[in-house]
Amino acid sequence: MAYKGDSFLMVLAITAVVVSLLAAGLTYLSVAQFSTILSGFATSTGQLNLTVESAAVINFTTNFVNWGSGRVTEGQTSAQLTTLETNNVSNGNWTLQTAGGLRIENIGNVNVTLNLSAGKTPAQFIGGTNPGYQWNVTNLEAGSCLNASAGSGALNLSVFLDTTTTQFAFCRIFQFVNSNDSIRIDINLTIPYNSLTGALTDTITATAFEV
């Protein structure tokens, strides 16, 4: 009985293989014939046209600094406020909300120049005796800010400089290449004990022109 069953299965398997081979052959022949008769395949050539427009775009990824409300510690002549990660307030009780300075990224697809200007002088912004208002531009990504010959010499980077209300040129080339397109602006304020009071505000303007 077992022998008969095995034979039957063997015959069935061989039949299945033969039928499969026949089907495969027929399919092949049909496709070969079909491709010569009717097909969606076009023999003419196609053309793709597109235009990529250039754009000069910069983005302040961090666009404000706020130390909140505070005052100079009694007995001190001035307080110092910076945007650095540590020791950002001395001789005062202000609290820096977000450390790390202002941050600018060139998100366009052309290189630009980058100049900065402050809206007010230290006397107009802070007032009092010997107020201080400085900025420090550094590359957040290496090589973001370059000189006119695309080098790194003679750049006013990584040093605190007095702010100016006229435009101060920091980068002759502010690159757009993804891994070299971010800079950081740290601020250093000296608030004298007899400074202006109330809400003190100023605006730093970044001016960028296509190179």
Place this chain on the structure above:
Amino acid sequence: MKRVFFVLVLIVLFSHFSSAALGISPAGKRYDFVPNQVIKVDYTVITDDPLKEIEIYLDGDLAQYAVASKNYTVGSTIFTVTLTLPNYIDKPGQNTLAVVAREIPSDDQFLGTAITIGVLLKVFVPYPGRYIEASLNIPDGNIDELIPAEVSVTNRGVEDLNVSIELDIFSKDGQHKEKIIFQNEFIETTQNKLFRKLINSSNYRPGDYYGVANINYGNSLSINDSFRLGSLFVNLTDYTREVKKGGIQRYTLDIQSRWNGALREVFADVNVSNGKEEEIFRTPSIELIAWSDGELVGFLDTTDLSGKYDVNVTLNYNGVKTNFSADLKIKDAKIVLIIVSVLIVILILGLIVFIASKKRRSKSKR
């Protein structure tokens, strides 16, 4: 649900205040000066803040001849700049019109920011008389290839020009190799022509060359460009000369491709022997791009090796094998340790003797 909405509003407000982008498109518009031509360009002001107040203005040499269809917008916008060129412009060369978008700042932060962004529309005004801008480009190639030599000439003067070019090829040491004469061309003012000839490098040897193109256009101008002719050769520039004895040590080979093309699967077979002992190993393969340097790193079992050895390096690349001879010293770390220890002991003894003699002298003085 209300709470979620409140949080979302806060997130939107926070994101609104934490970044600010401003831009203008298109940048880099360039035209040649045509008297009385009217140029119209549509510009887009790009901002991520639909409530941002933006001033639009024009600046630069050509601002007096141009008008913008808008001078103020809130959020992104499209506007048209119409530049009506005059009959004549005094200043030859590049004249620019700056199209500027300026964010109007708001005093709502202790220290806030604003952006002013500008793109340039450049109009080139031909120089008086004859004036050309030219460039020579001869790319690197390989021996037996045809190397294209291209001279691009742009007529930047007001006069139309007949231009003839001769290109001289020199080897690095100044030996004249060949003179190539291009066909004369007539170039109208503001127009550009590309002169192209092929250098047959089959009569050259691999090495460094430079070409000097002498351009005659009524006046003359010489420009040059250097190029390299490569051969299918990878050179061994440096190798490990000394390793410490003991276990498996890193062995490096510095190589340099002299081929103007990529070489895949570059590897070395290294045979270290002194007639009695022999160690053979193969480095993993690397890919070298044209004319590049690379480092092959292998590992040498120094367990049974000590002293000086001859090294035979076979570089394999593109079906080619190149043999180099090198040498290797396998230093027994124990011997080094003993020498150093002896030196330290001598130094300490010397120091003791020196201090003792100094003390003795001071006692005898007393």
